[in-house]
Amino acid sequence: MTGVAERAPTTGPAAPPAGRAPRSPGKGPVNLVLWGLTSLALLVLVVPGVFVVVASVGEGRFVVFPPRGFTLQWYSAVDSLLLSSAAFSLRLAALTTLISLVLGTMGAMAIVRCRLPGGNILEAIARSPVQVPTIVLGVAFLQYFALLRHTLGLPLLGTFAGLLVAHCIIAVPYVVTTVGAMLAMMEARLEEAAYGLGCGPVRTFFLITLPTVKPAIFSGAFFAFLISFEDVALAIFLTSPGRTTLPVQMFFLAEFASTPALYAMASILIAASTVAVLLFNRFVGVEGALYAGTR
Amino acid sequence: MALERVRRNGGGLALATPLLLVYGVVYLAAQVVFLQVAFRATTGRGTYDTTAWTLQNFARILTEPYYQNVLVSTALYGLYVTAICIVLGYPLAYLIVRRRRIGQVLMLVVVGSAFTATVVRALGWRLILGRNGPLNQLLAGLGIVDAPLALVDNLTGAVIATTSAVLPFMVLFLLPVIQAVDPQLEEAALGLGAGWGRAIYEVTVRQTLRGVLAGSTLVYAITVAAFTTPALVGGPLVPLLPIVIRQQVNTAHNHPLAAALAVVLAVAVLLFVWASQRAVGGRRSHAGA
Numbered sequence: 337m338t339g340v341a342e343r344a345p346t347t348g349p350a351a352p353p354a355g356r357a358p359r360s361p362g363k364g365p366v367n368l369v370l371w372g373l374t375s376l377a378l379l380v381l382v383v384p385g386v387f388v389v390v391a392s393v394g395e396g397r398f399v400v401f402p403p404r405g406f407t408l409q410w411y412s413a414v415d416s417l418l419l420s421s422a423a424f425s426l427r428l429a430a431l432t433t434l435i436s437l438v439l440g441t442m443g444a445m446a447i448v449r450c451r452l453p454g455g456n457i458l459e460a461i462a463r464s465p466v467q468v469p470t471i472v473l474g475v476a477f478l479q480y481f482a483l484l485r486h487t488l489g490l491p492l493l494g495t496f497a498g499l500l501v502a503h504c505i506i507a508v509p510y511v512v513t514t515v516g517a518m519l520a521m522m523e524a525r526l527e528e529a530a531y532g533l534g535c536g537p538v539r540t541f542f543l544i545t546l547p548t549v550k551p552a553i554f555s556g557a558f559f560a561f562l563i564s565f566e567d568v569a570l571a572i573f574l575t576s577p578g579r580t581t582l583p584v585q586m587f588f589l590a591e592f593a594s595t596p597a598l599y600a601m602a603s604i605l606i607a608a609s610t611v612a613v614l615l616f617n618r619f620v621g622v623e624g625a626l627y628a629g630t631r
Numbered sequence: 632m633a634l635e636r637v638r639r640n641g642g643g644l645a646l647a648t649p650l651l652l653v654y655g656v657v658y659l660a661a662q663v664v665f666l667q668v669a670f671r672a673t674t675g676r677g678t679y680d681t682t683a684w685t686l687q688n689f690a691r692i693l694t695e696p697y698y699q700n701v702l703v704s705t706a707l708y709g710l711y712v713t714a715i716c717i718v719l720g721y722p723l724a725y726l727i728v729r730r731r732r733i734g735q736v737l738m739l740v741v742v743g744s745a746f747t748a749t750v751v752r753a754l755g756w757r758l759i760l761g762r763n764g765p766l767n768q769l770l771a772g773l774g775i776v777d778a779p780l781a782l783v784d785n786l787t788g789a790v791i792a793t794t795s796a797v798l799p800f801m802v803l804f805l806l807p808v809i810q811a812v813d814p815q816l817e818e819a820a821l822g823l824g825a826g827w828g829r830a831i832y833e834v835t836v837r838q839t840l841r842g843v844l845a846g847s848t849l850v851y852a853i854t855v856a857a858f859t860t861p862a863l864v865g866g867p868l869v870p871l872l873p874i875v876i877r878q879q880v881n882t883a884h885n886h887p888l889a890a891a892l893a894v895v896l897a898v899a900v901l902l903f904v905w906a907s908q909r910a911v912g913g914r915r916s917h918a919g920a
Binding site: 364365366367369370371373374376377378380381382383384385386387388391399400401402438439440442443445446447449450451452455458461462465467468469470471472473475476477478479480481482483501502504505508537562565566568569572573583586587590591594598599602605606609610612613614617622623626627 | 642643644646647649650651653654657658659660661662664665668677718719720721722723725726737738739740741742743744746747748749750751752753754755756757758759763764765768792794795798799802803806807826827828831856858859862863867873876877880886889890893894896897900901904
């Protein structure tokens with residue numbers, strides 16, 4: 337295609353039709369518009385995080401702008417309610433990740449490798465929770481769990497177990513999608529070879545399949561953890577204040593009054609997610625993981 | 632080989648069983664329970680009449696002015712947010728694709744913001760948009776406004792903050808769409824005498840219109856379903872479906888009406904997701920984005 341961008345001699349900017357355009361719109365109004373809008377977009381993305389951090393280091397007991405003085409005292413003032421809900425959230429997200437990895441990987445194996453009759457339907461069902469608004473799922477689980485408590489005495493409403501089940505259900509689709517996509521890309525021949533050499537299905541899975549789909553397992557785990565750790569719409573219906581997740585506790589606090597300690601906790605989360613994204617990008621690769629499910 | 636297939640088919644069922652069990656017993660059952668609640672009459676705090684069916688909840692939503700207003704403002708709010716996301720997201724995605732080096736940095740900003748807890752970013756917006764917040768101070772300082780603007784606890788705040796929350800989805804959706812356009816076509820257009828603006832428009836924008844449409848429908852669906860951001864920045868009284876659903880559950884304790892509102896929301900969202908998949912011409916889940 338070298339002939340297309342013909343290297344015609346420059347006739348000056350006054351005569352654009354005949355002149356050779358630069359390889360990129362380095363200057364000019366188009367570039368100005370592109371970068372202007374992009375800067376605005378970046379501002380809209382970055383600015384909330386920046387102000388959270390700024391608010392967390394002001395000296396006043398109330399968050400004011402511009403903040404007066406500089407202090408880190410609010411970081412030690414993060415109260416036990418927030419800390420215990422952070423522990424609650426971490427435990428919940430870790431268990432959600434573990435369970436949805438097992439369920440999702442098994443499901444993806446069944447769908448992609450075993451050509452299960454009705455596999456399409458299974459796949460559609462396994463992916464569907466992502467497409468139902470979380471708030472709708474929250475209402476649905478609330479009513480179902482209330483019914484279960486009423487009729488069978490099952491303690492799923494307002495408990496850790498109930499929220500864990502709900503989180504697994506919204507996390508599984510991400511695992512099925514990432515692991516399924518990688519399984520579909522990877523040839524079954526290696527597995528066939530292992531079978532041929534006398535490996536059982538379990539041994540084949542651990543020796544051949546698992547090592548090959550490891551990147552997909554990592555990104556599935558990352559998304560599962562994130563989905564659980566960041567959820568508000570489910571937990572707000574399925575737990576009660578005082579014994580709930582960190583984002584919901586922060587949500588309640590923010591609805592009442594925003595204290596500098598709340599912003600300190602939020603800043604810690606910003607730092608944590610920044611580190612997580614950088615590590616994830618370094619070891620798994622953000623772009624590859626994000627587009628694993630699209631074929 | 633046939634023997635192998637049979638053995639592995641049995642294995643397939645065994646592999647799928649745990650997932651089927653959890654999804655069947657909890658997820659699908661919950662959908663059924665919640666759907667039938669939408670067709671019951673409320674009898675007080677979270678209870679309902681299980682002996683008769685009714686359409687009264689849906690009738691209320693469609694006829695009472697309050698709920699009509701909720702439906703209309705939710706739809707408009709989705710449109711505003713989506714429109715701003717196209718205007719801001721397309722140039723950003725374009726630069727990520729076409730400027731390799733700086734693009735990587737831009738990409739990390741987009742992903743980093745997408746992976747920051749929604750609550751945290753909503754907290755940030757509450758600060759920025761507050762009566763005495765930095766934005767109002769800036770506007771007053773520049774002499775643009777005399778009195779501080781009300782930007783929080785209303786639809787304006789919800790639109791601004793939700794735009795920030797869903798913009799990464801738009802960008803991440805547009806990246807592969809723009810990537811599919813050969814950059815040399817733009818150069819060809821330039822060679823044929825088009826200016827840069829015209830080259831980008833005639834070649835890239837026109838070829839990606841379908842993708843933009845698909846991305847927009849998806850972003851629209853995510854926007855109208857969003858809860859955390861509009862709830863915190865728009866406030867508890869903002870007339871948006873997800874916020875009204877929570878209010879019906881937690882404050883009014885009218886579970887049938889909440890379920891009916893949720894059905895309306897779910898149907899609308901599923902329609903938009905379906906339309907988005909149709910527009911992109913294949914199956915494309917938004918998983919991972």
